[in-house]
Amino acid sequence: xxxxxxxxxxxxxxxxxxxxxxxxxxxxxxxxxxxxxxxxxxxxxxxxxxxxxxxxxxxxxxxxxxxxxxxxxxxxxxxxxxxxxxxxxxxxxxxxxxxxxxxxxxxxxxxxxxxxxxxxxxxxxxxxxxxxxxxxxxxxxxxxxxxxxxxxxxxxxxxxxxxxxxxxxxxxxxxxxxxxxxxxxxxxxxxxxxxxxxxxxxxxxxxxxxxxxxxxxxxxxxxxxxxxxxxxxxxxxxxxxxxxxxxxxxxxxxxxxxxxxxxxxxxxxxxxxxxxxxxxxxxxxxxxxxxxxxxxxxxxxxxxxxxxxxxxxxxxxxxxxxxxxxxxxxxxxxxxxxxxxxxxxxxxxxxxxxxxxxxxxxxxxxxxxxxxxxxxxxxxxxxxxxxxxxxxxxxxxxxxxxxxxxxxxxxxxxxxxxxxxxxxxxxxxxxxxxxxxxxxxxxxxxxxxxxxxxxxxxxxxxxxxxxxxxxxxxxxxxxxxxxxxxxxxxxxxxxxxxxxxxxxxxxxxxxxxxxxxxxxxxxxxxxxxxxxxxxxxxxxxxxxxxxxxxxxxxxxxxxxxxxxxxxxxxxxxxxxxxxxxxxxxxxxxxxxxxxxxxxxxxxxxxxxxxxxxxxxxxxx
Numbered sequence: 001x002x003x004x005x006x007x008x009x010x011x012x013x014x015x016x017x018x019x020x021x022x023x024x025x026x027x028x029x030x031x032x033x034x035x036x037x038x039x040x041x042x043x044x045x046x047x048x049x050x051x052x053x054x055x056x057x058x059x060x061x062x063x064x065x066x067x068x069x070x071x072x073x074x075x076x077x078x079x080x081x082x083x084x085x086x087x088x089x090x091x092x093x094x095x096x097x098x099x100x101x102x103x104x105x106x107x108x109x110x111x112x113x114x115x116x117x118x119x120x121x122x123x124x125x126x127x128x129x130x131x132x133x134x135x136x137x138x139x140x141x142x143x144x145x146x147x148x149x150x151x152x153x154x155x156x157x158x159x160x161x162x163x164x165x166x167x168x169x170x171x172x173x174x175x176x177x178x179x180x181x182x183x184x185x186x187x188x189x190x191x192x193x194x195x196x197x198x199x200x201x202x203x204x205x206x207x208x209x210x211x212x213x214x215x216x217x218x219x220x221x222x223x224x225x226x227x228x229x230x231x232x233x234x235x236x237x238x239x240x241x242x243x244x245x246x247x248x249x250x251x252x253x254x255x256x257x258x259x260x261x262x263x264x265x266x267x268x269x270x271x272x273x274x275x276x277x278x279x280x281x282x283x284x285x286x287x288x289x290x291x292x293x294x295x296x297x298x299x300x301x302x303x304x305x306x307x308x309x310x311x312x313x314x315x316x317x318x319x320x321x322x323x324x325x326x327x328x329x330x331x332x333x334x335x336x337x338x339x340x341x342x343x344x345x346x347x348x349x350x351x352x353x354x355x356x357x358x359x360x361x362x363x364x365x366x367x368x369x370x371x372x373x374x375x376x377x378x379x380x381x382x383x384x385x386x387x388x389x390x391x392x393x394x395x396x397x398x399x400x401x402x403x404x405x406x407x408x409x410x411x412x413x414x415x416x417x418x419x420x421x422x423x424x425x426x427x428x429x430x431x432x433x434x435x436x437x438x439x440x441x442x443x444x445x446x447x448x449x450x451x452x453x454x455x456x457x458x459x460x461x462x463x464x465x466x467x468x469x470x471x472x473x474x475x476x477x478x479x480x481x482x483x484x485x486x487x488x489x490x491x492x493x494x495x496x497x498x499x500x501x502x503x504x505x506x507x508x509x510x511x512x513x514x515x516x517x518x519x520x521x522x523x524x525x526x527x528x529x530x531x532x533x534x535x536x537x538x539x540x541x542x543x544x545x546x547x548x549x550x551x552x553x554x555x556x557x558x559x560x561x562x563x564x565x566x567x568x569x570x571x572x573x574x575x576x577x578x579x580x581x582x583x584x585x586x587x588x589x590x591x592x593x594x595x596x597x598x599x600x601x602x603x604x605x606x607x608x609x610x611x612x613x614x615x616x617x618x619x620x
Contacts, residue, residue: 019056021055021056021059024044024047024056024059024060024063025059025063027040027043027044027063028040028044028059028060028062028063028064028066028067029063031044031063031067032063032066032067035096038096038100041064041067041100041103042103044060044063044064045060045064045103045106045107045110047059047060048060048061048064048107048110048111048114049110049113049114050113050114050117050119050120054120054121054123054124057114057124058124058127061111061127061128061131064107065131065134068100068104068107068135069134069138071097071100072104072135072138072139072141073138073141073142074097075097075100075101075104076094076097076098076101077101078101078105108132108135108148108151111128111131111132112132112151112152112155114128115128115129115132115152115155115156115167116155116156116159116161116167118160118161118162118165122166125166125167125170126166126170129167129170129171132148132152133175133250135148136148136149136152136250137250137251138251142253143251143253144180144184144250144251144255146184146187146188149181149184149185149188150184150187150188150191153185153188153189153192153231154188154192156168156171156227157192157196157224157227157228157231158220158224160220160223161227162223163226163227163230168227168230168231168234171231172231172234172235175250176234176235176236177236177248178248178249178250179247179248179249179256179285179289180249180250180251180255180256181250182235182236182289183255183256183288183289183292184255185231185235185296186235186289186292186293186295186296187292187296189228189231189232189296189299189300190292190295190296190299192224192228193228193296193299193300193302193303194299196221196224196225196228196303197299197302197303197304199221222306225303225304225305225306225309226306226309228300228303229300229305229309229312229313232296232297232300233312233316233320237320237323237324238286238289238290238293238324246282247282247285249279252279255288256279256280256284256285256288290324290325290326291326293324293325293326294325294326294327294330297321297325298330298331301313301331301334310338310345311344311345311348314338314345314348314349314352315348315351315384317331317335317351317352318351318352318354318355322352322355322356328355328356328359328360329356329360329362331352331356332356332362335349335352335353335356336353336364339353339364339370340370342373342374344382344383344384346370346374347374347379347382347384347385347388348384350371350374350388350391351387351391353367354391354394354395367395368395368405368496369494369495369496371392371395372408372409372412372494372496373494374388375409375412375413375416376416377416377419377420377424380416380420380421380423380424380427381421385546386543386546386547387546389427389431389542389545389546390542390543390546392431392542393430393431393434393542396409396431396434396435396438397434397438399438399439401439403439403441403442403502404496404497404501404502405496405497406435406438406439406441406442407442407445407501407502407504408496408497408499408501409431409435409496410432410435410436410442410445410501410506411445411489411499411501411504411506412491412499412501413428413431413432414428414432414506414508414509415489415491415508416428417429417508417509417512418508418511421549421550422515422517422519422520422548422550422553423545423548423549423550423552423553424548425512425515425517425520426519426520426523426545426548426553427542427545427546427548429509429512429520429523429524429526429527430523430540430541430542430544430545431542432506432509432527433526433527433531433539433540434539434540434542436527436531437531437532437534437537437539438539440531440532442502443531443532444502445501445502445504445505445506446505446506446527447505448503448504448505487504487505487507488500488503488504489501489503489504509524509527510524512524513525517553518557519553519556519557526540
């Protein structure tokens with residue numbers, strides 16, 4: 001019986017079917033013409049729903065917007081209207097304005113319901129967004145209404161809208177160009193990040209108590225974080241802070257005025273005329289914007305970011321965030337934690353960490369140990385390898401680096417060159433070339449005889465040893481026990497100091513002289529020059545090789561002009577597959593008996609084949 005009763009939504013739709021578009025226009029004209037028709041206001045409000053047909057909702061919206069805009073400066077605030085005193089209860093005008101204020105709040109909520117509904121018509125949602133922003137512009141006694149704007153952003157972030165929804169694009173493209181909207185966007189995002197962080201902590205506690213083990217779908221908090229990140233990245237940076245800078249403002253009588261106090265955006269009405277308002281200087285505006293920008297980003301980075309958002313933030317942090325922070329060193333904790341993770345995340349965090357170290361005097365004691373640990377063959381196939389190689393070259397540019405550290409990096413790179421693609425070998429050659437040129441003390445790695453240090457240490461031990469002293473001779477026997485042609489370098493060691501790189505040599509680079517890829521073998525020849533003579537040599541630009549791949553190498557070889565073209569042509573008919581010069585010390589001459597046997601077998605086979613051929617010809 002209960003299922004047969006019509007729902008409230010069905011009753012409302014039947015009620016709306018009684019009115020046509022012309023009827024709604026008439027109701028709107030009556031409402032705007034006289035206060036006597038104010039009862040048309042609730043009726044028009046009933047059409048502002050996501051389920052209403054777009055034409056009807058749009059007609060009602062235009063009439064209500066024209067009705068509320070002139071009255072907004074005269075309406076009391078929501079807090080005042082909800083707690084009016086007994087003295088004001090007898091004032092009909094105050095009661096009327098309080099009632100209109102409540103209807104305005106209902107109208108705003110209905111607009112918010114439409115704007116976040118993805119099933120609503122896109123053109124209607126755009127008009128609704130423009131209407132809400134008009135209320136934000138003048139809804140607070142002619143000043144910026146931050147409360148409505150915060151509700152708009154809160155509903156967008158916590159809704160089920162996807163990142164590619166048209167609403168987010170409209171908000172960013174049409175309104176983020178205004179400096180005051182950006183200012184209040186940062187304030188709102190700081191509050192939203194704190195609320196999301198509090199919810200995230202409570203969800204983690206709830207998951208720890210849950211022992212069901214059922215896999216949960218992607219959290220709505222992750223979607224909210226994605227939208228926060230997307231909108232933050234769409235806010236354009238501050239253009240400049242000089243006196244000639246000009247900023248567009250959505251509401252000129254807003255926060256950036258000389259007479260504005262710290263609480264000027266809370267809803268108090270300005271007493272002076274609009275002509276007396278003086279805008280703050282660009283330097284003061286930039287200072288205020290930097291403070292809010294910093295608070296918004298620091299609050300956002302404290303959230304538990306999804307992996308894709310985390311990587312995207314790390315990639316762009318040094319370009320879109322650090323230059324505009326009031327104190328970039330506030331990011332040191334976030335970046336050091338990211339750098340300690342290892343792998344691709346550390347590579348992405350390296351750019352921002354390098355900026356803080358070189359431009360903002362950040363001290364990171366274990367920086368080079370972590371950087372050394374990142375040198376793995378997998379890094380040469382990473383997506384952001386080009387930027388990593390350029391930063392690696394910059395980090396090793398200082399002449400104050402100790403010799404053991406430069407040698408460890410040089411040797412580790414040469415060892416990795418045996419297991420990377422040709423494009424990686426080219427980058428490694430460029431890095432080694434620059435290291436040898438910058439640090440002459442490690443040029444001994446280019447050619448170091450086997451057992452040089454062994455001989456020295458052994459001689460020193462034997463000269464000071466006594467014939468009857470076994471203790472003094474033990475170091476000699478230990479050093480002499482080192483086998484020749486054994487590389488003392490320990491590539492598994494994570495501490496560059498303990499790798500024994502200074503006792504090794506770059507024999508791996510010598511093997512690259514016979515690399516199957518011609519550009520690699522040609523590039524190795526540059527290392528044969530005396531790189532200690534700085535006047536005759538120049539550093540190699542790592543940027544030219546950092547983005548290399550099989551495709552780029554193949555393209556360069558095709559465009560390369562060669563003097564001699566190799567041809568498959570022999571001046572004399574070859575008698576063997578491999579020449580004897582390729583197998584020195586080996587003899588492939590056959591005995592006369594074996595050769596005679598082979599010739600006899602060959603002639604028999606030829607006679608047998610010719611006999612078969614003659615039979616086939618006779619039968620045909």
